[in-house]
Amino acid sequence: MAAVRVRQHVNPLSRKYQTPTSPPDWSQIYADLDQPIHLDIGCARGRFVLSMAQIQPDWNFLGLEIREPLVDEANQYRDQLGLGNLHYLFCNVNNSLRPLLSSLPPGKLQRVTIQFPDPWFKKRHQKRRMVQPETVADLANYLVIGGEVFIQSDVEAVAIEMRDRFQEHPAFQKQGTTEWLTQNPLPVPTEREIATFNKGEPVYRVLFQKIGTGD
């Protein structure tokens, strides 16, 4: 399937993206709603969850992405492959995460990945970054105890900011004793991860576990 061409970056604070996405009827989406859910935030073309859904058919995978043409293309590809445990949703995570999480079957969100989010280097653009304190609080509310959040970036400052935001929340505990994980604990690299590896550049990775409610 030929890949669609889309803008590389969109501004999540622009007026176009301020209407939160309405959650779908999940029973119409997944073949088995009882399976644990893996949420991939900022999934782009979604190849990571596509492979994961094939490797782990006993999980349901949900990719969230703000560039709608990529979501449409990914869902078409999913349909061609007939995968009943994978879905992609067009949304702005910064205003749709909470309504989406609250609509999921309770107790099923077990794994979250946030991988190579757009860095928005300029100070005045940093409000556009995906992992804001509210993002962490929402994930703390809806992940199951023992659930995991895996984050990675090729931009050290972005990785530090994400890591610190999760570390500051009492519901989350960083796993491992080293500052950064040396290996990806998941069996599939993302497209951006492969590109970074091919350039010989470092990746900064952290795994968190939800250990309590944080109240």
Ligand SMILES: C[S@@+](CC[C@H](N)C(=O)[O-])C[C@H]1O[C@@H](n2cnc3c(N)ncnc32)[C@H](O)[C@@H]1O
């Ligand atoms: C650099 S790409 C990384 C894609 C993929 N995770 C990877 O590692 O290859 C970041 C993605 O996050 C998406 N994104 C950025 N802000 C978003 C937001 N507020 N809501 C949903 N997706 C967003 C971008 O459109 C882009 O596709």
